[in-house]
Amino acid sequence: MSDPYEVQIDIEYLQLMNKLALFNENVEAKKHISRLKPKRSYGFDAVSNYMIKIIPPGYINCLANCFNTWLKEYRYPDVWKLAKIITLNKLKAGVPRCDQTRPISLLATHSKLFEKIMLERIRLCAETNSLVPIEQSGFRPGCLLPTRVLSIYQDVKNNITANIPTLAIYVDYQKAYDKV
Known part of the structure; x- marks a missing residue:
């Protein structure tokens, strides 16, 4: 037999996921794409923000459908979990030691877009249900x-x-x- 608390947690989780999936993904995707800075740096997938900003509207609809499908199926593409890591020198000049460098991780642009949409949804849900203290x-x-x-x-x-x-x-x- 399952623990009744686990069953309750599963029910509440599914309810939350259904609430999160009710938003219009196409509008959200367009909004977040328009907010992207047109940088040309790219992650492991070799797709930059600049490339995403100039894509045709049909691609945005396809991307929104993919986001919706992954959300409903509780999936996250494995290739989006890979990062291209670059170390930056904290010093102005010279060869730095390890403690004088700062790593940055360049993630897939699609991943960042999906995360921003999810963050907005979760933040809205948390604020409307007063889950975050004042x-x-x-x-x-x-x-x-x-x-x-x-x-x-x-x-x-x-x-x-x-x-x-x-x-x-x-x-x-x-x-x-x-x-x-």
Whole structure:
């Protein structure tokens, strides 16, 4: 017998996936393609943003149908998981050591497009269902870190005025990107 919690999780997952699939993919694809910067750098598939921006409308419809199919079938093309990695020199000149380089991963443009559409859908679903707390500032449009800092400052100021202790925890991940 299955665990009833697992069954409930599966039901809720399928409901969420159906909600996410209800949007008009063709309109979304056109919108996100128009927002792409016309860069000529390309990933493992050798397709650049510039190439995607100049494709005929029929291709956009085909791409939207593919996105819809993959979403319904819970698939993600394996070739989109490959990245072309380039290391950039952090120094202005000279031969860098390993810790003086910064890698960048160039993903397939189609993959980035699909991820942007999914991000918009998930963000909309999370915001409309109040899944993200108001206090969350990072990774949300229109919610800036300075706003959160001012909020913390105001909370501390209010607590000092009311003679209430304030607990704060600060974490600084030095060179977090280099260690990932």
